[in-house]
Amino acid sequence: MxxxxxxxxxxxxxxxxxxxxxxxxxxxxxxxxxxxxxxxxxxxxxxxxxxxxxxxxxxxxxxxxxxxxxxxxxxxxxxxxxxxxxxxxxxxxxxxxxxxxxxxxxxxxxxxxLSDIAGRRGEGLAEPQDVVLYGFGRIGRLLARILVGRASSASGLRLRAIVVRKGAENDLAKRASLLRRDSVHGPFAGSIRVDTENQAIIANGTYIQVIHASDPSDIDYTAYGINDAVVVDNTGRWRDEEGLGQHLKSPGVSRVLLTAPGKGDIKNIVFGVNHDDVTSADRILSAASCTTNAITPVAKLMQDAYGIDHGHVETVHSYTNDQNL
Structure with a gap:
């Protein structure tokens, strides 16, 4: 033994x-x-x-x-x-x-x-795509973690800035602290520093400009060296084309992604299910709701394999901005 x-x-x-x-x-x-x-x-x-x-x-x-x-x-x-x-x-x-x-x-x-990529070091890299997070709540911070974690990869996505409303004097330090610690996902995997003088957060070497604004029309992203950016609106404040279209009027923005179900003609996209519906002409898209993303991939598999006549979905998650805590 x-x-x-x-x-x-x-x-x-x-x-x-x-x-x-x-x-x-x-x-x-x-x-x-x-x-x-x-x-x-x-x-x-x-x-x-x-x-x-x-x-x-x-x-x-x-x-x-x-x-x-x-x-x-x-x-x-x-x-x-x-x-x-x-x-x-x-x-x-x-x-x-x-x-x-x-x-x-x-x-x-x-x-x-691996003949297609062998001996081709440095090839296949996309030009970095500037990304701006409009809002820095729970979804915004989790997105920031993902983007920072992939900053050195071939994903082509580069987090350049977050947009928040002006808060108290220690607002920057508080936001960095919230990014650093999450009660569900645990501590941030790396190092976070605050540049108070330049209003920026440096996470694992990624320089994230913090822009204070209460309205998209107040922002010129090109002033921060940000161009052709994808603005990820995770505030839920606007959900239709007219409201989200305000972002496209800001210099330096090329596309808008909403992290909530869109209204009107905005396409609600669940990757792996209907992402082929996205075209180069689409400038405003929705990533659909949390419930939709949770159930749709499973429902699609069941529909394709067996067919679904009707169903009922229950979801449990943290409170959102349209609910009272």
Missing amino acids: QQQAHEHLQQWTGREAQAEQMIPLIGRLYRENNVVTSIHGRKLVNQSAIDILKAHRFARQVDETELPISETLPLVEALTQMELGAASIDIARLNYGFRHSQESDLHEYLRQE
Whole structure:
């Protein structure tokens, strides 16, 4: 029994050591090649050794067997030597393909599978798209976390500013504190500093200008070096084309996204369901409601597979700006 316990501990520490070896390789692929690595949708970038091992364990939910880190470590090492262009790579799928292929040389297999991006370092990068968060409530802060977390990736989205109403003298510090701590999602993954003199928040190196305004017509975004920006209105103050169209009159704005159900002719989009309805001519779009985003993907699968005659949906979430606390 004692021998068995010792062997289990040795095996664990060995896997942990391999996960620790993988961390800088994953980081290098992300920063230098804009390659985002994942295991069946679970990203590996900025994860701890334990999180990486948990992702390998999760693979059994898909492949019916735990993904051996002894196999993925040499795979990731090989990826770092290929001068890859920007991409999102599922190492579980690559490893599965290699194990079930006729190719015995891992490097040769990867060259064949990744021929479109091999040797193309620096290619495939989109011009950064400026993003402005109009409003900095719960949704705004969660969006800020996501955008800051992907600032170095090939997503092409760059958070440039947030727009809020003028508050008390310590308003900037309070907003930074709310970004830093969330009772559900936990602490912010990184460092947040406040530049009081220039009215800005610096989160993990992302410089976020804080603009004080009570109306879109008061703002000239180009004065802050912001151009062709997507304004994400998460205030819920306007939901129709006339109201949201005010943002388009502000210099430096090209499109508007509403984080609430839109009214009138505004398209309500749920990614994965009807995102193909979006055209280049659409300048105002809605991301639909929280309930819609929660139920629609599941409802679509059920409708496609079995058909739905009628249904009833119950939703439970935090209070919103149109409810009393």
